[in-house]
Amino acid sequence: MSKYAFLFMDDGVDYQNDPTPEQQKVYADIFKWFEVNGPKIVDGGAELQPTRTATTIRKSATGKVTVIDGPFIESKESVGGFSIIEAPDLDAAIAIAKTWPGYGIEIRDVVEQRERVAEV
């Protein structure tokens, strides 16, 4: 079994602030998805507040630190949450991702710490 990070992507829908009935239905389906897939989720991760609540810390090449109101990348699509899923392989992870009721998912490998140490 391998671990995969699911980055749940939003397309600008603000589920926390006056969602339409259609969006509420998707949100309810997402809750169901987490129930159904519970056994495959090794770390529930978290659901993020919308990007309008983001704060970004930028570091210049000289080491100067700047705090900015807003996300790192201004874009309609953004990461809305994370979970860590366990699946036999990437194909199985993709099959799970395809059942996601929301907008989309980016699937990423998870780096095991010992792996990184062994590499360097």
Added chain:
Amino acid sequence: MPKYMLMFVGSDDWYDKQSKEELDKAYQPIMKWWDDLSKTGVIKGGEELGMQRKATSVKRVNGAMKVIDGPFIESKETVGGFALIEVEDLDKAIAIAKSWPGGDVEVRPIVDHGA
């Protein structure tokens, strides 16, 4: 106490340019930062993500899920890892993000479902 997600900004480019020695040197303070904050209970979870070029995405297009070989958003910089932290307030979360020995960080409050 509220929870915040620290999203660490990274790029495949940066990794490609580092020698094994440079990577080792860059990771030492990061490991220490992670260990210290885990021991004090600030870090509740998190992961380091693999290369962006190895990403696979699924995206809803006209109602159906389409599989895309690659990242969701084409961009040089991406989420390279994340840490879930629990601290008093946003100011404290920003202070922790500033102490991250790596690059840029996006701080996001998380949705509390009362669980």
